[in-house]
Amino acid sequence: MRRIRLNLLPGLEVEFTDRDGALRQVEDWAGEGTRWPIVIFGPEGCGKSAFLRQAAAMLRDLGYDVVYVDPLHRFFAAHTDVDEVVRRLADAASEAFGVAQLKLATLAIDAVRELLARWGRKRVAVLVDEVFQAIGVDKAGIYVKSLLNLIEYPPRSYEGIVAVVATSEGVTRGEIGRHRWAHLTPMWNMAKEGFRQLYDKISRPKPPFEEVWRWTGGNPNLLLELYKRSWSVDAVVKALIRDKELTSSFIAKWRRWLEEAVEDPEALWSPDAPEELIKQLVEKNLIVYNMYYRDPYFWIDQPPPERDPELGIGRNVAWQTPLHREAVRRALREA
Template sequence: MGRIRLDLARGLAVVFADREAALRRVEEWAERGTRLVKLVFGPEGCGKSAWLRQSAELLRELGFDVLYVNPLQREFLAEVGVSDVRSRLVEILREATAEAWGRAAWALIDLARELIKAGRRRVALLADDIFQAIGLDKAAIYVKGMLGVIEYPPRSYDAVVAVVAAGEGVARREIGRHMWADQYPMWNMSRDGFKQLYDQIPGDKPPFEDVWRLTGGNPRLLGQLYEAGWDVDKVVEMFMRGKELNSPDLFRWRGWLEKAVEDPDVLWTVEAPEGLLDILVERNLVVHNLHDRDPRFWVDAPPPERDPELGVGKYVAWQTPLHREAVRKALGYGLRPI
């Protein structure tokens, strides 16, 4: 399989690294197709989009017609054997407005049906970061639409692979209420995989151990740290401001946050205030429901059972150690402007 090239930071191109298990998972899905839609979620910047783009390449090589759209990054791919389908997508995206990207996300479903109708027998629909573009309230309907392609195709086919990747922890709940999707969490990169990426970074850099402890294997953070000239405080403060961590809705739970910074599992207790976990999930600070580390339920290697140093609990984990650090720092500022 040809490995794709990606921009890890401004002016820093890298080759797609590792994620072997996740790519094998796609090969598995390609064999017989997905019976339900596969919903992949995980920490922001853990590498969902990169993996999905690499999967598009893999599926193409396996003989699939591949439709991929990412409205957030304004990217689409239509490696399809029916030229009309490709030009229809190009037409929709002629005006590059947010609405057009929302339409393109919906078009994925119609165009997949068109491909099957035209006699294509192996079709992949890869929908990446679409929920902001179509509206979170439409998440479940969208997934149902994808399932419709699998269950009620306009013509028989050999395999349909339907994958949705989402950063929003909330989308997961919205979709999980129905039996339309299998959910697969993806975690930050494994230590070995992350090392392969770290080794691609040129110039002076902090020792691998330090970078691992800061990022917990999150590739986006690696890129951000590189761009910031490895100024950790700067990146932590950017996070704190970007996520408005000095807001009253968080500070009313100050005592609990202090505990959660030490051990995120306190959020998964009956004593924890109702709603706090939801707020933290919504703000993309923690991931919950990590109970089972059985690799069958993960798209790639699961996180460790518990790793207090990285902020990984048995039930709840900080998305990365740096997310936790930003909260810790905000607690020091209090409600003052930051």
């Protein structure tokens, strides 16, 4: 099976690495389509976009016409020989900022509908990345519903429709979870052996693998962040404190609970844990709250372990990565 090449760093292209379980799932989807839109969520930088792009290429090879859009970055890829579809996507992408985002989001669905209705394609896939930030979280439900409509009431008979959406954890899960219009499917950071393969592709000098694993918990984006900051954990943690706005007032307000949570995130599962704090930690993309059962069936690729205190993973609540936890720990110390 073909693996796409990704631009990891300036001057470093790597092949899409590991995630074998996820790739088998794509093959399953290709069999009969997805039946529901699949909405993938998971820690920031865990590899959702890379996976979508890899899936797009695979589905093409498996006989699908594929439309992939990333409205937020005004990017699209159309794996089809219907030039008109490609042209319309290109036109939409070149529109002014703001307009392009909306157009790409709607056009992705329209294009696939047309591939079925007008061009007689039987196997079509629509893969949409970070669409909810582009169209507004309040419209996430409606967007997913229109994907479901496409699957349930297609304009013509078909052999397979694959519809997959990726989103950052936090913003949208509540909005989508309220309806039964999609399968919400989590994806975790890379498993240890797969992550080691990625680590091996970065040239020396670098810290020992075990150390990188303990900080990143297998998150490929943080591997890159550490690399770009000359492996300074300190610098990455400081950047996280700033980006997540772990201000002294935030810390002061929630100190007691945060102190417990850095020891064991599961503390936030207690019925007394303040809902407002949980909401904020989810929105800031620091934790994943309400983790699924670890049956591989519920997950894209391998699920995380049931519990891993070293990486900050609890049964129901987990820090997105150990570095996210470290940012909070350090903010607690300094406030």
